[in-house]
Amino acid sequence: MYPFTELAQTEFRYIDDQYGDSVSGAIPTYEPSGGWANGSTCTGCAIRPDAKQAFLGSWHDSTYDASDKHPRTLDTGISLDIYCIIPNDSDLSIASTYDLTFSLDGKPLQQTFTHSSDLSNLFIYNVSVLSLTDLAQVLHTFTIEVSSPTVRLDAAL
Structure with a gap:
């Protein structure tokens, strides 16, 4: 009797904000x-990262105010390594706290991401805000919720 060996092929995809699933x-x-x-x-966005530094030169921007009843969300498919452009704006009325929460298949994840501005006016590019491993090889629904309990927030995802 010969041992049974199962071969699996790993498929890497990226899901870009503008161009979608690779x-x-x-x-x-x-x-x-x-x-x-x-x-x-x-043209009306308060935060202006350098497009040359962003993955494929694109990102999506949203402003969230704590009084807004509709948090900003992003839904994607299978890729679960999430990278963002993090602002460090010195104008605290624009973006001083960057709060992200995550859900997978409709269930909240315990992992969160929070960044408070160091007021340097410098962007941090390609910041890993979440990485999940050992997921079932099925189509997943992954959601990022962008919100901040106290301030207006501009998000660059």
Whole structure:
């Protein structure tokens, strides 16, 4: 009797904010509708990262105010290594706290990400805010919620 060996192939995909899933082309869903802007072409956005530093030159931008009843969310597919552009704005009325919570398949994750501005006016690019491993090889629904309990927040995802 010969030992049975199962071979599995790992497939790496990225899900870009603007161009979507690198294999299927599925584009992330941003909520609320009209609450997000393509940051690389946004003329009214307060935070302006360098497009040359952003993955594929794009990001989405949203402003969240604590009085807003609709948190900003992003839904994607299988890729679960999440990278963001983190602002360090010195104007505390724009973005002083960067709070992210995550859900997988409709269930909240314990992992969160919070960053408080160091007031340097420098962006931090390609910051890993979440990495999940050992997930079942099925299509997942992954949600990022952008919010801040106390301040207005501009998010660049």
